[in-house]
Amino acid sequence: MRRRPTWSELPPSVRAAVEARLGTRVTAATSHDGGYSPGLASTLSTAAGPVFVKAVPVAEEFSARVYRQEVERSSVLPPDVPAPRARWVLDVPADGTEGGWVAVAFDAVPGRAPRTPLIGPELGAVARLAREIGAVEIAPGVLPELADELDVTCTADLAADRPPGLATYDPWFVEHLDDLAALEEHAAAAARGGALVHGDLRADNAVLVGPGDDLRAVAVDWPYANRGAAFFDLVGMLPAVQAEGGPAPEEVLARHPLPAGTDDDAVTAVLVALVGYFVARSLEPDPPGIPHVRAFQRAQGAAGIAWLRRRLRA
Known part of the structure; x- marks a missing residue:
């Protein structure tokens, strides 16, 4: 498992600013080392109760932007959504020795991370969560539209550019990129x-x-909250489940089916877009501070390709 910076490793100016914003001292901290961003992610114990805080240098431009976006989008979620409440965003200015930081705070969730691989009752709980989220209706304009933010050109770009490393994937995928790009449309x-x-x-x-x-x-972690298809989260999580040693997507869906009325062709089109994204990103250089994410994207891409072959009976 990757290791994040801990509370005690943050610059003193950042710790002081967070404590000032909390209005109390931090007496203990528990780091949560999973995930794919480079910053602090810790539950901080205080006299006023626990709070979950993430912090990252503003020089980590992508992560800093995502942290801000997470608070913005979490703040408009309906109150019955199974998600922690966003509290605040804090900008810590640069001082004489440190650059600036951004910190965000949320209600702490009193629970534990699922085990890897995700199987059995724990898989069932997360699959039900995906269905529960998809059952929440969102009015237009409250959140961005998934259709506007989903990357739907990666497969077509792979077909056009044939980047180095593409041949390390399943030959079927490489041979059928043009056909898959047509589905991606x-x-x-x-x-x-x-x-x-x-x-x-x-x-x-x-x-x-x-x-x-x-x-x-x-x-x-809600920075990508959108309004869109009710099936998306369950479909989107299944390549990761298999990539980390869990069951194949069809086995999961046999126990935890997609929402009633879900169109098979719509699922296939979205899956092609997701697979294209995972494959394309896996072939790029490591992003700063997150050297492990490309391997995970590759594993999800491979699992997604296998699922596509089964869906298309290829």
Whole structure:
């Protein structure tokens, strides 16, 4: 597992600014080392109760922007959504020795991370969470439209550019890129809908709460919240489930089916777009501060390709 910076490793000026914003001292901190961003992600214990805080240098431009976006989008989620409440965004200015930082705070969720691989009751809890999120209706204009933010050109770009490393994937995928790109053209329309979409639901973005038969999951990390198709989060998480050693997508869907009325062709079009994204990104250089993400994208791409072959009976 990757390791994030801990509370004690933050610059003193950042710790002081966070404590001032909290209005109390931090007495203990528990780091949450999963996920794919380079900053602090810790539950901080205080006299006023626990709070979950993330912090990153503003020089990490992508992560800093995503942290701000997460608070913005989390703040408009309906109150019945299984998600922690966003509290605040804090800008810590540069001082004589340190550059600036951005910190964000959320309610702490009293639970635990799912085990890897995601199987059994824990998989069931996260799959039910995906269905629960997709059952929430969102009015137009509250969140961005998934169809406008989903990357729906990666497969076509792969077909046109044939980048180095593409041949390391399943030859079937490489040989059929033009046909798959034609399916990808329908992905934006397929992603439209009036449901809440988490947009990045995986085991590392879920917290398990409750024992035994009462086990349930809460979704965290909402920077990509959208309005779109109710099936998206369940479909989107399944390549990661298999990539991390869990069951194949069809096995999961046999127990936890997609929402009633889901169109098979829409699922296929969206899956092509997701696979194209994973493959294309896996062939790019490592992003600063996150050297492990390309391998995970590759594993998801490979799992998604295998699922596509089965869906298309190829």
